Amino acid sequence: MAGQRVNVNVGVLGHIDSGKTALARALSTTASTAAFDKQPQSRERGITLDLGFSCFSVPLPARLRSALPAPHLAPDAGPEPREPQLQFTLVDCPGHASLIRTIIGGAQIIDLMMLVIDVTKGMQTQSAECLVIGQIACQKLVVVLNKIDLLAEGKRQAAIDKMTKKMQKTLESTKFRGAPIIPVAAKPGGPEAPETEAPQGISELIELLTFQISIPTRDPSGSFLMSVDHCFSIKGQGTVMTGTILSGSISLGDSVEIPALKVVKKVKSMQMFHMPVTTAMQGDRLGICVTQFDPKLLERGLVCAPESLHIIHAALISVEKIPYFRGPLQTKAKFHITVGHETVMGRLMFFSPAPDSFDHEPVLDAFDFSREYLFQEQYLCKDLAPAATDSGQTNEKAGQAPDGHCPRQQWALVEFEKPVTCPQLCLVIGSRLDADIHANMCRLAFHGVLLHGLQDKNYAESLLPRLRVYKLKHKHGLVERVIDDYNVIGRSLFKKETNIQLFVGLKVYLSTGELGVIDSAFGQSGKFKVHIPGGLSPESKKILMPSLKKRSRAGQGEVAERKEGVEQPEPAHHVTLSLSFKRYVFDTHKRMVQSP
Ligand SMILES: Nc1nc2c(ncn2[C@@H]2O[C@H](COP(=O)(O)OP(=O)(O)OP(=O)(O)O)[C@@H](O)[C@H]2O)c(=O)[nH]1
Numbered sequence: 001m002a003g004q005r006v007n008v009n010v011g012v013l014g015h016i017d018s019g020k021t022a023l024a025r026a027l028s029t030t031a032s033t034a035a036f037d038k039q040p041q042s043r044e045r046g047i048t049l050d051l052g053f054s055c056f057s058v059p060l061p062a063r064l065r066s067a068l069p070a071p072h073l074a075p076d077a078g079p080e081p082r083e084p085q086l087q088f089t090l091v092d093c094p095g096h097a098s099l100i101r102t103i104i105g106g107a108q109i110i111d112l113m114m115l116v117i118d119v120t121k122g123m124q125t126q127s128a129e130c131l132v133i134g135q136i137a138c139q140k141l142v143v144v145l146n147k148i149d150l151l152a153e154g155k156r157q158a159a160i161d162k163m164t165k166k167m168q169k170t171l172e173s174t175k176f177r178g179a180p181i182i183p184v185a186a187k188p189g190g191p192e193a194p195e196t197e198a199p200q201g202i203s204e205l206i207e208l209l210t211f212q213i214s215i216p217t218r219d220p221s222g223s224f225l226m227s228v229d230h231c232f233s234i235k236g237q238g239t240v241m242t243g244t245i246l247s248g249s250i251s252l253g254d255s256v257e258i259p260a261l262k263v264v265k266k267v268k269s270m271q272m273f274h275m276p277v278t279t280a281m282q283g284d285r286l287g288i289c290v291t292q293f294d295p296k297l298l299e300r301g302l303v304c305a306p307e308s309l310h311i312i313h314a315a316l317i318s319v320e321k322i323p324y325f326r327g328p329l330q331t332k333a334k335f336h337i338t339v340g341h342e343t344v345m346g347r348l349m350f351f352s353p354a355p356d357s358f359d360h361e362p363v364l365d366a367f368d369f370s371r372e373y374l375f376q377e378q379y380l381c382k383d384l385a386p387a388a389t390d391s392g393q394t395n396e397k398a399g400q401a402p403d404g405h406c407p408r409q410q411w412a413l414v415e416f417e418k419p420v421t422c423p424q425l426c427l428v429i430g431s432r433l434d435a436d437i438h439a440n441m442c443r444l445a446f447h448g449v450l451l452h453g454l455q456d457k458n459y460a461e462s463l464l465p466r467l468r469v470y471k472l473k474h475k476h477g478l479v480e481r482v483i484d485d486y487n488v489i490g491r492s493l494f495k496k497e498t499n500i501q502l503f504v505g506l507k508v509y510l511s512t513g514e515l516g517v518i519d520s521a522f523g524q525s526g527k528f529k530v531h532i533p534g535g536l537s538p539e540s541k542k543i544l545m546p547s548l549k550k551r552s553r554a555g556q557g558e559v560a561e562r563k564e565g566v567e568q569p570e571p572a573h574h575v576t577l578s579l580s581f582k583r584y585v586f587d588t589h590k591r592m593v594q595s596p
């Protein structure tokens with residue numbers, strides 16, 4: 001196995017200025033082309049503006065060697081054959097709140113997340129957001145308490161212990177409960193300190209990372225897809241695109257497509273950290289060289305196997321609310337939607353399973369068009385923000401699940417303001433990036449999986465009618481009088497101007513139990529005739545007849561009755577009519593459908 005190595009990607013995430021870049025620098029031996037704030041703007045502002053990549057290697061631990069199937073090992077074309085290596089590619093993410101799109105992109109290509117915390121500050125707003133992103137996109141976490149040199153020497157250990165306990169408590173309610181927490185000083189003395197000042201705790205951190213990492217399942221099958229983060233030209237060679245392979249594999253001579261530009265190019269040469277390679281696969285960090293391609297056309301984006309990605313205008317996604325997000329997720333609301341590696345505005349429509357399938361097992365790899373779904377004004381959840389529950393009666397409208405029972409899966413239709421290019425089943429994150437970044441609140445609202453992309457621009461006509469999302473409508477009226485044993489006149493169910501003709505043939509239930517069918521309009525004031533195929537029961541007639549007599553005896557009609565409330569018939573004497581039907585949201589004919 002001499003001369004082979006395996007790559008893992010480790011993200012460096014955290015609040016601005018926590019020392020992520022300093023940590024990546026301290027950890028790295030080999031800097032890749034885009035590490036350490038190389039951009040001139042980045043240097044000027046002293047903040048990281050883009051993902052930075054760098055790497056370091058350690059001998060591959062024995063426990064990983066045995067677990068490693070042969071295809072995971074990329075040949076090492078270095079001059080001297082060495083022990084098999086474990087290569088850590090560090091993905092240094094920006095910390096500034098405005099760059100969260102980039103952070104989300106970075107989080108999706110990593111196998112482990114290092115959350116860098118400034119030990120003198122503790123959890124800050126973006127540390128919390130990174131923790132949320134980590135829970136959605138990453139499997140493993142290591143918390144790094146940085147800048148321990150700033151703690152007074154005599155109290156250093158006590159302060160580290162205190163912050164460690166605090167962080168343990170924070171992690172308690174996350175999927176990273178019990179994750180390791182380690183103190184370091186990536187750049188002791190801060191920016192002015194001489195380069196000779198040695199970082200502290202770095203070898204312990206490398207040891208911890210090596211112990212913590214497990215080799216993620218890499219799958220060379222599937223379509224080739226790579227997230228490109230930098231593109232530049234090399235004189236006499238061509239254009240190099242560097243990035244991380246998200247799925248599939250690639251070999252020299254293969255064709256790749258840049259879907260955003262609809263260009264196909266042949267792979268002329270490939271490199272992994274300055275070493276030429278002939279093949280690479282999922283998880284690898286790679287530079288691909290192609291010819292006759294202007295690097296200015298692509299700064300960041302996806303490269304894929306020809307014709308494997310599609311442009312979509314809308315999508316059906318599975319949705320899960322992020323509990324830290326305050327406020328409801330409302331139908332018709334707009335969110336920033338990160339789909340795969342792109343972020344665009346999108347408008348949402350939420351829907352749940354039909355009530356009888358609330359307990360169905362969630363399905364996260366397909367959307368079932370054969371099922372019926374219930375429209376929701378907003379995402380249903382148990383933990384409702386108080387503002388939304390002022391009125392108990394409008395619970396369902398306000399997003400509270402009926403009797404607190406939540407479906408196990410909910411969905412949304414997202415309509416993008418601009419088409420996006422993405423693979424099937426990619427991660428979707430919805431956020432409110434326009435929220436005040438100083439407001440100390442979580443801007444990430446929900447996450448999910450893209451289950452079905454709508455490629456047709458005219459999806460509203462071509463595809464949506466297949467989406468059987470319905471609203472359940474209920475209307476209530478009263479029996480006004482009996483015509484005969486099989487027919488009654490109803491009122492107060494429709495407005496005067498309603499076209500009752502549309503409702504003819506629909507079933508209504510009398511509160512006395514009989515089934516009726518709307519037969520025709522009656523007069524001009526929204527009254528209607530109801531036919532009762534089974535006839536009125538004797539009890540119903542008893543209820544209906546005296547109350548009607550009483551009414552006609554009043555002589556002066558309803559006006560008189562209303563004035564003298566006491567004389568109104570007992571509510572028990574009212575026989576109500578109830579009409580329920582489904583209306584499918586995307587049915588162009590607006591049909592009203594009743595269950596048989
Ligand atoms: N005293 C001290 N200062 C540090 C340490 N690590 C980083 N710094 C300083 O903290 C500041 C921020 O460091 P960076 O590494 O740029 O922080 P960052 O998290 O990458 O910042 P962004 O990428 O802009 O979010 C710089 O002035 C560093 O010199 C440390 O261990 N001790």
Ligand SMILES: [Mg+2]
Pocket residue numbers: 020021022047048092093094095
């Ligand atoms: Mg930085």
